[in-house]
Amino acid sequence: MSNPNLTHILLVEDNPADARLIKEYVTEQSWPDIDADTPVIEHVDRLGSARKTATDDIDIILLDLGLPDSSGVETLDEMLGMSGSTPVVVLTGLDDERVGVDAVEHGAQDYLVKGDLSPRLLQQTLQYATRRERQQQQLQQRNAELALLNQVVRHDIRNDVAVILGWGDGLEPHVDEEGQTYLDRMLNAGEHITSITETVGDFLDVLEGTSDPELHPVDLESVLTNEIEKARSAYDNATITLTGDLHSGLTVTATDLLSSVFRNLLNNAVSHNDKPKPDITVHVEENEETVSVQIADNGPGVPDSQKNEIFGRGEMGLESSGSGIGLYLVDTLVTMYNGSVTLEDNDPAGSVFTVTLET
Known part of the structure; x- marks a missing residue:
């Protein structure tokens, strides 16, 4: 394996014996692909000294968390803050290996148990x-470039579709009954494309999150009625009925992306429906600590063997055998909200998606 520019090591260790052993191990081992026989190792015994030494020419940092002027995970936090993109490997004792595991979860690249060390x-x-x-830096750079490309492409698609829809509306007075059928299909397809760009944007917002989402009370009545009205406007051949306990002031614990959950479920109920007039019922049931929203349709239904796969669970969303990114996003968001989404058969035909959320 080639050695990626590992020529300068910073060792932050206050135990002279441990520091001496590590220096010997660095010297004993043959290091490939560097100009010198071994990397240069810079040793300091205080975090304060490391602040002055952790310069751009340092390739990696070996860090003991128990220093005279700092201890524990705070030592790692400070080092990560001052080291920029330089990787940090934590040194632990035999009796605190768990500290090393926690350090990796906290941002260190790896850990080494001092008593288990060998040159190799x-x-x-x-x-x-x-x-x-x-590799992480390259991936972050690539993700940033893809995010920008996605933003530009979605913006251009939405603009072009808006122009197409505007032209389509202008055509309506000039087409006969047969032409109106094709025009309606064109306009519906344009609206669907716009909906897809919104879904992709919501999905990327979830994937790009760098921390846990800030859950807060969301007005369920406002979100649900708004998405139902948008679905009615987009699908004028469908009947969407709202029943149950939906009332003013009813909130659930979620984020502002909750609207995407119901938009995708309503779109799915209509777009995958094989009836000339899709019939959708949205039923809200309020319980002591949860609220359930059922979206039932009269479509073809889903075979039992696909009821779990349709959400893309256990697979990458775009690689799954389900209905695509929309339902994968629904499942991802609801799970993020500590809720659940299930799929059952409707009677006599169709499917019932039930979203349960905490109040």
Whole structure:
């Protein structure tokens, strides 16, 4: 394996014996693909000294969390804050290996147990940590470029579709009954394209989240009635009936993306319906600590073997055998809200999606 520019190591360790052993291990091991026989190792015994030493030419940092001027995860936090993109490998003792695991979850690239160290293990760990950090940086750069491309493409698509829909509306007085059928199909397809761009945008907002979402009370009545009205406008051949306990002041714990949950379920209920006039019933049931929203349709239904797969569970959404990104997004969002979404057969035909959310 090639060594990705691992020529300068910063060792932050206050125990002279441990520091001396690590220096010996670095010297003993043959390091490929660098100009010198071994990397240069810079040793400091205080976090304060590391602040002055953690310069851009440092390739990796070996960090003991128990220092005279700092201890515990706060030491790692400070080091990560000052080291920028330089990978950090934490050093732990035999009796606190769990600390190393926690450190990795907290942002360190890896950890080493001092009592288990060997020259070869030290080299491999530092090489792998450096390589992973570089790959993560490349992935972040690629994701940023893709996010920008997605933003531009979706913006251009929405603008072009808006122009097409405007031209279509202008054509209505000039087409006969047969032409009106094709014009309606064209306008519906345009609205569907716009809906897809919104769904993709919502999905990327979820994927790009760098921390847990801030859940807060969301007005269910406002969100649900708004999405029902939009669905009625988009699908004038469908009947959408609202029943149950929906009332002013009814809130659920979610985020502002809750509207995307119901938009996708309503679109799914109509777009996958094989009846000339889709019949959709939205029923709200309020319980002590939860609210359930059922969206029932009179479509073809879903075979039992596909009821779980349709959400893309256990698979990548776009690779799944389900109905596509819309239902995958629904399942992802509802799970994020600590809720659940289920699918059952409707009587006598069709499907019932039930979303249950905490109040």
